[in-house]
Amino acid sequence: MNMKVKIAGVELNNPIIAASGTFGFGHEYGELYDLNEVGAISVKGLTKAPRAGNPPPRITETPGGVLNSVGLQNPGVDAFIEKEIPFLRQYSCKIIANMAGSTFEDYCEMAEKLSAVDVDMLEMNISCPNVKAGGAAFGTNPDTVFEITKTVRKYAKLPLIVKLSPNVSDITETAKAAEAGGADALSLINTLTGMAIDIKTKRPILANVIGGLSGPCVKPVALRMVHQVYNSVNLPIIGMGGISNGTDAVEFFLAGSAAVQVGTANFTDPYACVRIRDELKEYMKAENIANVSDLTGQLIVD
Amino acid sequence: MSYEVYTCTLESQKEIAPNIVEAWVVNAELAAKAKPGQFLHIQCGDATSMPLRRPISICDVQGDRVCFIYEVKGRGTKSLQQQYGELDILGPVGNGFTVDNGKYKCPAVIGGGIGVYPMLFLTKQLKGAVAYIGFRNKDLVTLEDEFNKAADSVTLTTDDGSYGVAGFALEELKKDCETKQFDIIYACGPKGMLRAVKAFAEGAGIPCQLSLEERMGCGIGACLTCSCETTHEGTDKYKRVCRNGPVFWSEEVVL
Ligand SMILES: Cc1cc2nc3c(=O)[nH]c(=O)nc-3n(C[C@H](O)[C@H](O)[C@H](O)COP(=O)(O)OP(=O)(O)OC[C@H]3O[C@@H](n4cnc5c(N)ncnc54)[C@H](O)[C@@H]3O)c2cc1C
Ligand SMILES: Cc1cc2nc3c(=O)[nH]c(=O)nc-3n(C[C@H](O)[C@H](O)[C@H](O)COP(=O)(O)O)c2cc1C
Numbered sequence: 001m002n003m004k005v006k007i008a009g010v011e012l013n014n015p016i017i018a019a020s021g022t023f024g025f026g027h028e029y030g031e032l033y034d035l036n037e038v039g040a041i042s043v044k045g046l047t048k049a050p051r052a053g054n055p056p057p058r059i060t061e062t063p064g065g066v067l068n069s070v071g072l073q074n075p076g077v078d079a080f081i082e083k084e085i086p087f088l089r090q091y092s093c094k095i096i097a098n099m100a101g102s103t104f105e106d107y108c109e110m111a112e113k114l115s116a117v118d119v120d121m122l123e124m125n126i127s128c129p130n131v132k133a134g135g136a137a138f139g140t141n142p143d144t145v146f147e148i149t150k151t152v153r154k155y156a157k158l159p160l161i162v163k164l165s166p167n168v169s170d171i172t173e174t175a176k177a178a179e180a181g182g183a184d185a186l187s188l189i190n191t192l193t194g195m196a197i198d199i200k201t202k203r204p205i206l207a208n209v210i211g212g213l214s215g216p217c218v219k220p221v222a223l224r225m226v227h228q229v230y231n232s233v234n235l236p237i238i239g240m241g242g243i244s245n246g247t248d249a250v251e252f253f254l255a256g257s258a259a260v261q262v263g264t265a266n267f268t269d270p271y272a273c274v275r276i277r278d279e280l281k282e283y284m285k286a287e288n289i290a291n292v293s294d295l296t297g298q299l300i301v302d
Numbered sequence: 303m304s305y306e307v308y309t310c311t312l313e314s315q316k317e318i319a320p321n322i323v324e325a326w327v328v329n330a331e332l333a334a335k336a337k338p339g340q341f342l343h344i345q346c347g348d349a350t351s352m353p354l355r356r357p358i359s360i361c362d363v364q365g366d367r368v369c370f371i372y373e374v375k376g377r378g379t380k381s382l383q384q385q386y387g388e389l390d391i392l393g394p395v396g397n398g399f400t401v402d403n404g405k406y407k408c409p410a411v412i413g414g415g416i417g418v419y420p421m422l423f424l425t426k427q428l429k430g431a432v433a434y435i436g437f438r439n440k441d442l443v444t445l446e447d448e449f450n451k452a453a454d455s456v457t458l459t460t461d462d463g464s465y466g467v468a469g470f471a472l473e474e475l476k477k478d479c480e481t482k483q484f485d486i487i488y489a490c491g492p493k494g495m496l497r498a499v500k501a502f503a504e505g506a507g508i509p510c511q512l513s514l515e516e517r518m519g520c521g522i523g524a525c526l527t528c529s530c531e532t533t534h535e536g537t538d539k540y541k542r543v544c545r546n547g548p549v550f551w552s553e554e555v556v557l
C-alpha cells in the first residue's frame with residue numbers, strides 16, 4: 001500500500017498532517033510516539049515578533065466541539081528558526097511553517113526568512129479569528145486574498161499553502177482568489193467563529209468573548225467547503241475540520257483532499273494522527289486501493 | 303517518558319457526599335508514576351460529543367490503585383459518573399508539589415472545597431504535616447479520617463460552622479503561625495482562597511506552592527489553551543497550567 005502523497009512537489013510519507021496550533025512544535029506528542037509516523041507537522045502559528053496571546057480562559061467545550069481563543073501565543077519566527085527547526089529536522093516528517101501576520105509586510109518578511117531556512121512548506125494563515133489586526137480580516141475578502149497571495153508569493157521561495165477561512169459567504173471566491181494570486185496549495189478549514197455563555201455569571205466563557213470552533217461538529221461544514229473548492233480550483237487541497245477517525249479522513253479524500261490535517265482530535269486521543277493513518281490503511285486494504293492518492297476526489301454524485 | 307494513555311479498570315465509584323464522587327481505578331504503571339499534585343486527564347464518555355478530556359487531581363494511591371474525587375458539575379462529570387468497566391486516562395500529567403524529603407521540617411497543607419482532595423496524597427508523603435481543610439458545610443465534609451491518619455494535626459473548618467471550626471481554613475493557619483514555624487505552605491482551592499494564601503505567605507516570608515485550575519485542551523503542553531498569568535515578561539507571561547503547573551511557586555503567578 002502506498003501512503004505517500006505529493007503536494008506542490010513535496011513528498012509526504014503519509015497524508016496525515018498535524019494541524020497548526022494543536023500540536024505545538026511536536027515536543028509533547030513526540031514524547032508519546034515517533035514523529036516519523038506523521039506525514040507532516042504544521043507548527044503553531046508564527047508571528048514576526050513573539051506574542052503572549054490572549055488572557056485565559058482560552059478554551060471550552062461545546063457539544064461535539066471545542067472553542068478556543070489562544071490568540072497566537074508563540075515565540076516568534078526567529079526563535080522558531082533557531083530552536084525548533086533543529087528539533088523537528090531529526091524526523092522524516094515534513095515541516096510546514098504556519099505564518100500569521102497583521103500586515104502584508106509581516107507575511108512578506110516571514111516568508112522571506114522561512115524560505116532561507118530548512119522547512120518544507122509555508123502555510124499562510126489569513127483566517128485566524130483570534131487576533132484583532134490582520135488575521136481573519138485578510139481571509140474574508142477575495143480581493144485582499146488575491147493581493148496578499150500575489151505579494152507574499154514574490155518572497156516565498158517554497159511551496160505556499162494558503163489557509164482559507166470558513167467565515168465567508170462563498171469559499172470558492174477566496175479559493176479562486178488565492179489560486180489567481182499564485183498559491184501552490186490550499187488548506188481548509190480554519191475555525192468557525194463562535195461563542196459560549198455561562199448563564200450563572202451572565203458572562204462569556206472565553207475571556208476573549210469570541211473564539212474559533214473546531215472538532216467533530218464542524219465536519220459537515222468543512223466537508224462541504226472542500227467539495228466546493230475542489231470543483232472550482234486546480235490546486236491540491238489539504239482538508240481539515242473535525243477529522244477524528246479513518247472514516248472521516250476517507251470522506252475528506254473523496255471530497256477532494258490530497259492530504260488531511262488533524263487538530264482537535266489530538267486532544268481527545270493523543271495518538272489520533274497515527275490511529276487515523278492506520279484506519280485509513282484498513283479502508284484501503286478492504287477496498288483494494290493501492291495508492292492513497294487514488295482516493296482524492298473520487299466522490300460519486302449521481 | 304512520564305505520561306501515557308492508560309486503559310484503566312474502573313474498580314468503583316461511590317457518592318461520598320452530595321454530588322461528590324470517589325472513584326478508584328486500577329493500573330499498576332499509572333499508580334507507580336503518580337506524584338502528589340499531578341492530575342489525570344480523563345475521557346468522560348462519548349468522545350464525539352465530548353472531544354475534551356477533564357482534568358481531575360490524583361487524591362490517593364494504594365498499591366496499583368489510584369483514587370480521584372470529583373464534583374459532578376456539567377456534561378463531562380455527569381457522564382463520568384455513569385461510566386463503568388474501563389476508563390481511558392491520560393496521565394499522570396503535570397508538575398506536582400515539591401516534597402523534597404526532609405527539607406521542610408514544618409509543612410502546612412491547606413485545601414478548600416474540591417481543593418482538599420489532592421492534598422491527601424501530598425499529606426501522606428510529608429513528615430509532620432499540619433493540615434487545614436475547609437468545606438462549605440457539614441454535608442460536604444470528606445476524608446476527615448484519612449487526613450487524621452496522614453497528618454500530625456488537622457484543623458477542619460466549615461464556612462457555615464455546621465461542623466468543625468466555623469470560618470475559613472486560612473484564618474486557622476494564620477492563628478497557628480503565632481506558635482508554629484511553618485517553612486512551607488502547600489495550597490489548593492478556589493481562586494479567592496489561593497489569592498489570600500499567596501498574600502499571606504508572601505507577607506510572612508513563607509515559601510508557598512499553589513495548585514491552579516484552568517480550562518484545558520491537550521493536557522500535555524502542546525496547545526497553549528490552559529495558560530495562567532505569571533510575573534514573567536514577553537512570551538513567558540502566560541505559562542501552561544498543564545505542564546509548567548498545575549503547581550507553581552506563589553511568587554511566579556499572578557492571581
Ligand atoms: C489540574 C486540575 C485539577 C482538578 N482536580 C479536580 C478534582 O480533583 N476534583 C474536582 O471535582 N475537580 C477538579 N478539577 C476541576 C474539573 O476539571 C472541572 O470541574 C471539570 O472539568 C468540569 O467538567 P464538566 O464537564 O463537568 O463541566 P462543564 O462546565 O460542562 O465543562 C465544560 C468545559 O470546561 C472545563 N471546565 C469547567 N470547569 C472547569 C474547572 N473548574 N477547571 C478546569 N476546567 C473546567 C471542562 O473541562 C470542559 O472542557 C480540576 C481542574 C484542574 C485544571
Ligand atoms: C487550540 C487551537 C489552536 C489553533 N491555532 C491555530 C494557529 O495558530 N494557526 C492556524 O492556522 N490554525 C490554528 N488552529 C486551527 C486548526 O489548525 C484547524 O484549522 C481547525 O482546528 C480545524 O480542524 P480540527 O477540527 O481538526 O481541529 C487552531 C485550532 C485549535 C483548536
Ligand code: FES
Nearest residue numbers: 519521523526544
Ligand atoms: S492543555 Fe494544552 S497546553 Fe495545557
